[in-house]
Amino acid sequence: MPSSVRLPLVLALLVCGLIAGLWTYLGRPVSMPPSPLAAGEKLPCVSYAPFRDGQSPFQKGLVIPETQIEEDFVRLAQITSCVRTYSIEMGLDKAPALARKHGLTMLLGIWLGPDADRNRIELETGIRLAKENPDVVKAVVVGNEVLLRGEMSATELANVLARVKREVGGVPVTYADVWEFWERNKGLTENVDFVTIHILPYWEDLPVSAEDAGPHVDEIRQRMAEAFPGKEILIGETGWPSAGRMREDALPSPANQARVMHDVVALAKRQGYRVNVIEAFDQPWKRRSEGTVGGHWGVIDADTRLPKFAWGQPVEDFPGWRMHIAVGILSVIAVFGSALAAARRREEPVRPPEWYAIAAIALFGGATLGAALSALPLESLGFVGWLRNGLILAAAALAMVTMPVVIVRGQGLAPFSVALDSRRWPATSGAAIASAAVLALATIAVGSVAFELVFDPRYKDFPVFPLTALVAAVAAPLLVRRADRDGAGLAELIAMWGLLVAGIYVPLNETLANWQAAWFGTLCLVMAFTLWRVQAVQRRG
Template sequence: MPSSVRLPVVLALVVAGLIAGLWTLLGRPVAMPPSPLAQGEKLPCVSYAPFRDGQSPFQKGLVISEAQIDEDFARLAKITSCVRTYSIEMGLDKAPAIARKHGLTMLLGIWLGPDVDRNRVELDTGIRLAQENQDVVKAVVVGNEVLLRGEMSATELASTIASVKRQVAPVPVTYADVWEFWERNKGLTENVDFVTIHILPYWEDLPVSASEAGPHVDEIRQRMAEAFPGKEILIGETGWPSAGRMREEALPSPSNQARVMHDVVALAKRQGYRVNVIEAFDQPWKRRSEGTVGGHWGIIDADARMPKFAWGQPVEDYPGWRMHIGVGLVVVAGVFASAFAGGRKREDGLQTRDWLAVAGIALFGGATLGAALSAMPLESLGFFGWLRNGLLFAVAVASLIVMPAVIGRGQGLAPFSVALDARRWAVSSGAAIAAALMLALAAVAVGSVAFELVFDPRYKDFPVFPLTAIVAAVAAPMLVRRAERDGAGLGEVIATWGLLVAGVYVPLNETLSNWQAAWFGTLCLILSFTLWRVQAVQRKG
C-alpha cells in the first residue's frame, strides 16, 4: 500500500472504530432496580388524556370516539387499576361506562377555567356521572391547577368545590394543584375530603435530577402531610419525561423516566401513600406549548402504543445506536472520499495535518449525524419544525461533504463575501466559494439556535448533534492553514460577538450542570473563534 494511502486508511479505520465503540458503549441498556410491583400487581392510578397525534383539546368540535377510548382503556387495564381524567368534554363523558367494562376505577376530573358557561356544562355533567357511576368513580377532582393558571379565585373555587361535594356525596371530592399552591391556600382543605398535590421534579423552579426525584417527591409529600394533619395526601401527578431538553441537572431520557417511576412507586408502597402517575400515553399536542419535553411524559409511546419500559428490566436510552454506527461508518467513508477527490489535482498531495483535520471531521460528524437523524422525529413539530430541523440536518450533511474537499484542495476558510458577493465569484476558486458558503451557513445555523436559547429558552431544545457536525467541519480548515481571501466585514464581526456572548451566557443561564447547554456553548465559542480567525487573517492582509 503506497504511503500516501496508508495514513488516511489507518485514520479512517481508527475513526470508524472510535465511533463504533462510542455508540456500543452508549447503547448499553441501563440497569434498573428490582420492580416495585409484585407479580401481577398494577400501578395504583395513571392520568389519562385521550388525544392522539393530530388531536388536541383546543380543536373545536372534536369528539373522541368511544372506540378510541375503549382501545386505550383495554391497554391501560393491563398496567393499572385506575385512571384519572381531567374533563368530561370531547367524548370523555363516556369514560365511566368504558372503565366499568375493563374493570377500571376513575378519579373523575371536572375542568374549571375562566369560561363560566363551559364550567357549568362540566359541573352539571361531572356531577351526574359521579352520581350515576358510584361503583366506578372513586373520587371527583373539581378543577385542575386553576389557581396556578390564575383563572379562579380561591374563594370562588372553594364555593364550587363545596357545591359539588353536597351533590355527589358519598363520593369523595378533591382539588388538584401544584403543591406550592396548596400551601398558599390552606383554607381549601375545609371543602375537600383529601388533598391532591402535583409534584413534578423536572418542572420545579429549582429542577431536581432524576436520581433525586424520588426522595424529593417523598420529602414534599411528608411536608404537605405535616401542613395538613388529618387529611390524606394524594400525589395526583408525578412523573418524568423520556425526551426533551435538560433543565439544570434534570435530564429527560428513557432510563431516567423508568428510574424515577421505580423510585416513586417503591417509596409510595413503603410509606403507604397513594400516587397517580402522569401520564398514560404521550401527548403530542403538548409539544406546541411545552416543547419536545411536553409530549413525552407518557409511560406508553404515542405511536406504537406500547410501554416504554418493563418494570425491573434494563432500559435503552439510544435504541437506534446500531443505526448510528451504520450512519457513522458511511460518514467516515464519505468524508475521506471527499478529501481524496478534492486532492486529486493537488501537486503536493494531502499532508499529515490535512488528514488529521479530515479525520476530525469524520469523527465528530460520524459520531453525531446518526443521532441527529434519530432526534428529528422527536424534536420536529409541524411543517416549520420539520423544515428547520431538516435544514440543520441538510447543512450538516453538506458540510461533511464540502469541507473535506476544501481541505483536499488546499483551501483555507474564506469570509462570507466570497460566496455572497457575485462580483467576487470570477476571481475566487470554487473551493474558496464553497468554504465561504459553508461558513456563512454555519453562522446562520448556530446563530439562529443561539438567538432562541438566549431570548426564549424555556421550551427550546439543544440541537447539538447536527450542529456538532457543522461546527467541526467548518472549523477543521483553521487547524491546517490560514484563510487567504480578504473581504471580512460587519457580518463576521456581528456573528463573532453574538456567538461569543451566547457561548458564555447560555451555559451560565442554564447552569454548568446542564451538559447539553455546556455542549452548545462550546460549539458557539469554537465557531466564534473560527470567525475571528477569518477576520484576523483579513486584517493581516
C-alpha cells in the same frame, strides 16, 4: 497499497472504530432497581388524556370516538387499575361506562377555567356521572391547576367545591394543583375530602435531578402531610419525561423516566400513600406549549402504543445506537471518499496534518449524525420546525463532504462575501466559494439557535448533534490553513460577538450542571473563534 492511500485508510478505520466503540458504550442498557410491583400487581393509578397525534383539547368540535377511548382502556387495564381524567367533554363522558367494562376505576376530572358556560356544562355532567357510577368513580377532581393558571380565585373555587360536595352524595371530592398552591390556600381543605398535590421534580423552580426525584417527591409529600394534619394526601401527578431538553441537571431520558418511576412507586408502597403517575400515553399536542419535553411524559409510547419500559428490566437510552454506528461508518466513507477524489486532482501529496483535519471532520460528524437523524422527529414540530431542523441537518451533511475537498484543495476559510457577492465569483476558486458558503450556513444555523436560547429558552431544545457535525467541519480547515485575508466585514464581526456572548451566557443561564447547554455553549465559542480568525487575518492583511 500506495502510500497516498495508506494514511487515510488507517485514519478512516481508526475513526470507525472510535465511533463504534462510543455508541456501543452509550447504547448499553441501563440497569434498574428491582421492580416495586409484585407479580401481577399494577400501577395504582395513571393520568389519562385521549388525544393522539393530530388531536388536541384546543380543537373546537372534536369528539374522541368511543372506540378510541376503549382501545386505550384495553391497554391501560394491563398496567393499572385506575385512570385519572381531566375533563368531561370531547367524548370523555363515555369513560365511566368503558372503565367499568374493562375493570378500571376512575378519578373523574371536572375541568374548570375562565369560561363560565364551559364550567357549567362540566360541573353538571361531572356531578351526574359521579352519582350514576359510584362503583367506578372513586373520587371527583374538581379543577386542575386553576389557581396556578390564575383563572379562578380561591374563593370562587371554594364555592364550586362546596357545591359539588353537596350534590355528589358520598363520592369523595378533591382539588388538584401544584403543591405550593395548596400551601398558599389552606382554607380549601374545608371543602375537600382529601388533598391532591402535583409534584413534578423536572418542572420545579429549582429542577431536581432524576437521581434525587424520588426522595424529593417523598420529602414534599411528608411536608404537605404535616401542613394538613388529618387530611389524606394524594400525589395526583408525578413522573418524568423520556425526551427533551435538560433543565439544570434534570435530564429527560428513557432510563431516567424508568428510574424515577421505580423510585416513586417503591417509596409510595413503603410509606403507604397513594400516587397517580403522569401520564398514561405520550401527548404530542403538548409539544406546542411545552416543547419536545411536553409530549414525552407517558409511560406508553404515542406511536407504538406499547410501554416504554418493563419493571425491573434494563432500559436503553439510545435504542437506535446500531443505526448510529451504521450512519457513522457511512459518514466516514463519505468524508474520506470526497477527500480522496479531490486528492487525485492535486499534484503534490496531501500532507498528514491535512488528513488529520479531515479525520476530525469524520470523527465528530460520524459520531453525531446518526443521533441527529434520531433526534429529528423528536425535536421538529410543524412545518417550520421540520424545515429548520432539516436544513441544519442537511447543512451538516453538506459540510462534511465539502470541507474535506476545501482542505485538499489548499483553501482556508473564506469570508461570507466570497459566496454572497456574485461579482467575485469569476476570479474566485470553487473551493473558496464553498468554504465561504459553508461558513455562512454554519453561522446562521448556530446563530438562530443561540438567539432562541438566549431570549426564549424555557421550551427550546439544544440541537447539539447536527450542530456538532456542522461546526467541526467548518472549524477543521483552521487546523492546517490560515483564513483568507480579503473580504471579512461587519457581518463576521457582529456574528463573532453574538456567538461569544451566547457561548458564555447560555451555559451560565442554564447552570453548568446542564451539559447540553455547556455543549451548545462550546459550539458557540468554537464558531466565535472561527469567525475571529477570519477577522484577525483580515486585519493583519
